[in-house]
Amino acid sequence: MKLIPLFALLLWCGITRAADIENGNDLHFEHCTGCHDSSVYTRDKRNVRDLAGLGRQVRYCKDTIGLTWFDDEVDDVIEYLNQTYYHL
Ligand code: HEC
Numbered sequence: 001m002k003l004i005p006l007f008a009l010l011l012w013c014g015i016t017r018a019a020d021i022e023n024g025n026d027l028h029f030e031h032c033t034g035c036h037d038s039s040v041y042t043r044d045k046r047n048v049r050d051l052a053g054l055g056r057q058v059r060y061c062k063d064t065i066g067l068t069w070f071d072d073e074v075d076d077v078i079e080y081l082n083q084t085y086y087h088l
Contacts, residue, residue, distance in 0.1 A: 019078070021076065021080045028080055031067055038084075041081060048088075051082065
């Protein structure tokens, strides 16, 4: 019975976890700067138009190079890109 509050707390933490932009920045710096620099995020005719599109593109690029990230990590990078460049 004592485990139930702990479980509830863990669940709550999981649901309310905010994206960690600092982690997104680190991941992006480490894995995402090999093919293009950040100018693709700010160019006039950029591909990404909305948040869903940003998510698709991040996943596409990540899968292309065979990265196995957790959803949390993908979210961190999406949030990092959005706050830094896209402002969607
Ligand atoms: C294997 C090479 C490669 C790597 C590594 C790579 N990308 Fe890309 N990325 C591309 C190509 C190619 C495009 C399309 C460029 C174009 O349309 O001119 C692109 C475009 C993008 C765009 C869209 C830019 C726009 O026009 O709005 C985003 C966002 C993006 N990449 C994110 C990432 C992220 C995040 C990572 C790290 C997980 C990453 N990329 C790593 C090849 C790569």
